[in-house]
Amino acid sequence: MSDPEDYFLAPPTTFELPQFAELRQPKLRVVGVSREFATPNGAIVAALEHISLDVRPGEFLCIVGPSGCGKSTLLSLMAGLDKPTAGEIFLDGQRVDGPGAGLSVIFQELGLFPWLTVLQNVEFGLKMKGIERATRRRRAMEFLRLVHLSTFESSYIHQLSGGMKQRVALARSLATQPDVLFMDEPFAALDAQTRDLMHEELERVWKETRQTIVFVTHNVREAVRLGDRIMLLTFRPGRVKSVFPIILERPRHLEDADLAHTAREVLAQLKEEINKAVEEEYRHAAKD
Amino acid sequence: MRRRIEKLIVFFCLFAVWQIIYKLKIWPPYLFPSPFEVFEALRAGFSDRTFLIGMGISMRRIAIGYGFSIVFGLLLGLLIAMNDFLENTIGSLVLSLQSLPSICWLPLAVLWFGLSENAILFVVIMGSLLAVTINTESGVRNVPKIYMLAGRNLGANGSRLFLHVLLPASLPYLISGLKQGWAFAWRSLISGEMIFVSLGLGHLLMMGRDLNDMSQVLAVMGLIMFLGYVVDRVFFVNVERHIRSRWGFAPTS
Numbered sequence: 001m002s003d004p005e006d007y008f009l010a011p012p013t014t015f016e017l018p019q020f021a022e023l024r025q026p027k028l029r030v031v032g033v034s035r036e037f038a039t040p041n042g043a044i045v046a047a048l049e050h051i052s053l054d055v056r057p058g059e060f061l062c063i064v065g066p067s068g069c070g071k072s073t074l075l076s077l078m079a080g081l082d083k084p085t086a087g088e089i090f091l092d093g094q095r096v097d098g099p100g101a102g103l104s105v106i107f108q109e110l111g112l113f114p115w116l117t118v119l120q121n122v123e124f125g126l127k128m129k130g131i132e133r134a135t136r137r138r139r140a141m142e143f144l145r146l147v148h149l150s151t152f153e154s155s156y157i158h159q160l161s162g163g164m165k166q167r168v169a170l171a172r173s174l175a176t177q178p179d180v181l182f183m184d185e186p187f188a189a190l191d192a193q194t195r196d197l198m199h200e201e202l203e204r205v206w207k208e209t210r211q212t213i214v215f216v217t218h219n220v221r222e223a224v225r226l227g228d229r230i231m232l233l234t235f236r237p238g239r240v241k242s243v244f245p246i247i248l249e250r251p252r253h254l255e256d257a258d259l260a261h262t263a264r265e266v267l268a269q270l271k272e273e274i275n276k277a278v279e280e281e282y283r284h285a286a287k288d
Numbered sequence: 289m290r291r292r293i294e295k296l297i298v299f300f301c302l303f304a305v306w307q308i309i310y311k312l313k314i315w316p317p318y319l320f321p322s323p324f325e326v327f328e329a330l331r332a333g334f335s336d337r338t339f340l341i342g343m344g345i346s347m348r349r350i351a352i353g354y355g356f357s358i359v360f361g362l363l364l365g366l367l368i369a370m371n372d373f374l375e376n377t378i379g380s381l382v383l384s385l386q387s388l389p390s391i392c393w394l395p396l397a398v399l400w401f402g403l404s405e406n407a408i409l410f411v412v413i414m415g416s417l418l419a420v421t422i423n424t425e426s427g428v429r430n431v432p433k434i435y436m437l438a439g440r441n442l443g444a445n446g447s448r449l450f451l452h453v454l455l456p457a458s459l460p461y462l463i464s465g466l467k468q469g470w471a472f473a474w475r476s477l478i479s480g481e482m483i484f485v486s487l488g489l490g491h492l493l494m495m496g497r498d499l500n501d502m503s504q505v506l507a508v509m510g511l512i513m514f515l516g517y518v519v520d521r522v523f524f525v526n527v528e529r530h531i532r533s534r535w536g537f538a539p540t541s
Contacts, residue, residue, distance in 0.1 A: 111438030114535045115456040125442035158536020
């Protein structure tokens with residue numbers, strides 16, 4: 001498990017789904033991706049280095065790492081919002097070279113449109129695809145029902161609670177039926193109770209839609225709660241440190257003993273990286 | 289209802305004070321007419337139709353001048369907001385021109401266009417165009433990046449991103465730009481109309497001065513206030529209330 005390459009080469013043995021055959025073909029394939037940034041004083045800083053990973057169809061993959069490890073950068077690259085300095089990314093064997101309808105992102109700030117109703121927000125992606133009015137309305141309603149918000153179809157965004165906004169954003173992204181749904185620390189700003197509810201909701205929606213999800217978080221317990229696999233990134237530059245398959249039964253609960261046990265394993269490795277981050281910060285502070 | 293009664297009582301008291309001061313004969317009546325004389329001037333103005341004609345002519349001018357400002361102010365604002373070169377050059381020029389009181393354009397307008405309709409329209413346009421431009425520009429620039437990011441992510445590109453995300457997202461700013469533009473246009477129009485026999489409300493105001501008729505001056509001033517207030521109340525306040533309720537801005541009480 002310590003060497004991620006081995007893990008990727010080996011066939012998945014973690015759990016068996018009926019559509020096992022099609023699972024062999026990765027949905028999203030990241031091959032040797034690096035991303036460097038130029039700092040204002042001209043130095044080149046590597047944010048990500050030689051990242052390779054496969055996301056299987058229908059998989060719930062969580063990416064975890066200390067802050068500053070480039071997890072959000074990696075997500076931007078996979079979603080086509082940013083271009084890697086080296087390496088390539090493939091969606092269903094096709095090279096990703098820009099944001100596409102097949103790659104949908106839910107950002108932490110959500111970006112719901114306050115000038116539209118809940119239903120119109122969910123319809124938005126379908127409208128942009130040029131889908132005819134009655135069809136897109138029907139499909140948007142289906143997804144609103146999926147997240148239990150159909151009675152709020154004509155509300156405006158500011159009238160909703162934090163958790164409801166999350167569910168609208170989820171429905172809005174799902175309605176475009178993306179190949180991969182990316183979520184960038186979506187629940188970080190929620191209170192603990194609402195976050196628990198959103199975990200349940202997301203797990204249920206994921207099961208019902210079999211949506212492939214890549215979920216970025218710094219919260220290990222959240223990752224263990226939700227993911228089929230957890231990929232742990234190292235502190236700057238971000239590399240794949242380890243990959244943990246999570247074979248706990250679903251539905252999971254944050255209080256479960258075996259969940260806590262697994263989380264502790266992941267956390268032990270994450271701590272090493274956090275310590276590196278802290279050391280680096282001290283070194284910077286000492287210099288100044 | 290209570291607020292209305294409060295309003296009514298206060299206005300009644302103001303009129304009473306006015307009448308008392310008039311009765312005290314501190315100033316001669318031709319400089320300080322009673323409210324009844326002003327109402328009489330209003331009635332006379334409407335019955336011989338000079339006020340109606342004046343209002344009609346002024347409204348026509350503002351429709352043309354302000355209409356022009358809306359169209360070109362929005363266009364110019366959008367162009368400046370979306371092009372860094374224009375922002376750096378024309379943008380700062382627009383900002384400095386906006387600091388000119390619109391009446392400063394009057395000498396230039398008279399030299400270019402003579403004492404004509406076009407001179408007045410020019411002053412109205414120069415007075416309001418830039419206010420619309422500046423608000424449009426800052427509206428578009430202040431659209432939170434997340435809306436554009438989300439819009440693009442949901443498949444909106446180019447003109448669709450503009451039409452379905454950028455424009456509605458900057459709407460609150462655009463409306464306040466239009467409102468400010470209206471206020472400037474209305475002020476510029478009245479000052480512009482004062483310069484010659486232009487038949488508009490500004491001209492009627494000056495005519496009152498020329499005839500030493502203080503009642504007419506006050507009556508026309510009242511009319512100008514009333515029209516400005518109506519447009520602001522009936523149009524802009526309703527539009528803003530609508531936007532506030534959608535976006536969830538705190539209602540201003």
